[in-house]
Amino acid sequence: MEPTNSASSTHRAATTWHWPVRDYSLDHTLGCGQAFRWTRVSDAWEGVVGTRWVRLREGDGAIVAETAEAQQDWDWLNEALQLRVDLQAILATFPDDPALAEAVAACGGLRVLRQEPWECLASFMLSATKQIVQIRQIVATLCERFGDAVAVPAGHPPAYAFPRPGQLAELTEAQLRECKAGFRAPRLLAAARAVAEGRLDLDTLGQLPLDDTRARLMALDGVGRKIADCVLLFAGGFDQVFPIDVWVLRALHELYFPRRRPRPSVLRHFSETHFGPYGGHAQQYLFHYLRMRTRGNRSRTMIPAA
DNA sequence: ACCCAGGATGGAA
């Protein structure tokens, strides 16, 4: 432990932080379904990053953060929100096609977060055949029952950290099923034990070759290509990885292969080559755009042909 | 009652 009272800094610990940034939409970034622990509370977003409760607002050309306890530094939040990323530079790498352009126009300021690997893996293991609102509920229950309480402002409802692998590893399958995890319960339990016992190392996620890392994730029971790719993109920083779920599958089919029946291998190859080095970001734009449209129209109508 | 949800899996075609 290093002392926190050394007079080495020019700034004091504080509970508020101000970071100038352009093109950052909290609504699109925190509400698009890439993470499950953020909640909109009036004009702000509240969540827990690691063991810290935080409230975020869009200020005047900046993101303004507020914590319950004074922070010596804010690198943890800067990293989690990817505030140093130049969004325009990413958008410049996108292919010039009308469907993606429309999605980008509709989801301005959508960013890809950097999540904690274990929380990301566990959350997406719970996502299989669930609606996002239900995934959020399962994760919230898991945190309330088995996660450590974290400091919150006076009078604020309690908040909890995501349970560590070791905390979940000691549970029973029945306890996880009581959180509505269903058939995912035994798989999550096995994954927690693998991480807790050191058989799966998530600390080096992003530091090893993509294919090796993907294979290690998919070796887990309950982790297939899609969930592995979500972890690689959202926690591993593999920006080019393009997770294909039912929504994106429809989008690819309708937008890029209309009235055809491309083989899955063709669609996958297309998704890996068409969208460039930040394909995962493009995927998130398509995903969120399609869901916003569908939800808003209360129908399953696809995007009309251009 | 019926269908679907940010899927994965084992077995059949």
Add this chain to the structure above:
DNA sequence: TTCCATCATGGG
């Protein structure tokens, strides 16, 4: 390879 039923559970 590709297709299919099955796995829990809640909401439309």
